[in-house]
Amino acid sequence: xxxxxxxxxxxxxxxxxxxxxxxxxxxxxxxxxxxxxxxxxxxxxxxxxxxxxxxxxxxxxxxxxxxxxxxxxxxxxxxxxxxxxxxxxxxxxxxxxxxxxxxxxxxxxxxxxxxxxxxxxxxxxxxxxxxxxxxxxxxxxxxxxxxxxxxxxxxxxxxxxxxxxxxxxxxxxxxxxxxxxxxxxxxxxxxxxxxxxxxxxxxxxxxxxxxxxxxxxxxxxxxxxxxxxxx
Numbered sequence: 001x002x003x004x005x006x007x008x009x010x011x012x013x014x015x016x017x018x019x020x021x022x023x024x025x026x027x028x029x030x031x032x033x034x035x036x037x038x039x040x041x042x043x044x045x046x047x048x049x050x051x052x053x054x055x056x057x058x059x060x061x062x063x064x065x066x067x068x069x070x071x072x073x074x075x076x077x078x079x080x081x082x083x084x085x086x087x088x089x090x091x092x093x094x095x096x097x098x099x100x101x102x103x104x105x106x107x108x109x110x111x112x113x114x115x116x117x118x119x120x121x122x123x124x125x126x127x128x129x130x131x132x133x134x135x136x137x138x139x140x141x142x143x144x145x146x147x148x149x150x151x152x153x154x155x156x157x158x159x160x161x162x163x164x165x166x167x168x169x170x171x172x173x174x175x176x177x178x179x180x181x182x183x184x185x186x187x188x189x190x191x192x193x194x195x196x197x198x199x200x201x202x203x204x205x206x207x208x209x210x211x212x213x214x215x216x217x218x219x220x221x222x223x224x225x226x227x228x229x230x231x
Contacts, residue, residue, distance in 0.1 A: 050154040051169030078124035111192040120146045132216035
């Protein structure tokens with residue numbers, strides 16, 4: 001990785017090579033990834049394709065390993081940045097002070113995320129639930145708030161015996177952005193604590209929030225209420 005960053009830095013800057021620290025290398029990787037979409041799959045390609053492809057060779061059901069195999073199948077700069085923070089053993093890493101781009105890794109609760117606090121950058125969050133059949137439900141939420149706005153969740157069943165992540169594309173059906181009328185926006189909130197998943201919908205009837213509770217196998221619709229906006 002350091003050799004790759006060194007080469008990329010030389011090409012990008014067209015200047016005399018310098019030895020970068022581990023921190024500056026990480027920041028450089030992020031800057032190059034965002035500017036050049038380095039090793040990134042277009043988000044609309046992931047949205048259309050993830051549900052058609054089973055991911056094999058998932059050696060265990062840890063959050064890090066499931067993310068690694070997802071990111072190897074559908075690489076993005078966001079997934080790469082989260083993985084780098086995980087490898088450093090950090091719970092939080094600020095990648096860009098100016099935009100607030102931050103990685104959160106909550107190992108205890110099986111949750112990780114990267115976002116820039118509501119500016120125009122792409123974002124990703126991930127978590128998993130333990131299913132009553134001994135499997136896990138792994139979820140990766142990906143989005144970008146700028147035109148075209150996109151927000152979707154990839155759901156997978158993790159089978160420890162088969163070591164596979166099998167897509168479950170029908171979860172949240174009817175409450176996804178592609179299921180709604182034009183100009184309706186959907187934002188999913190994966191749980192960091194607890195098991196409840198929230199879906200915020202901004203449409204012609206005003207902002208509402210749909211609540212999905214855990215039934216032991218998947219989040220199921222519970223209720224809809226007006227969305228409470230922060231002051």
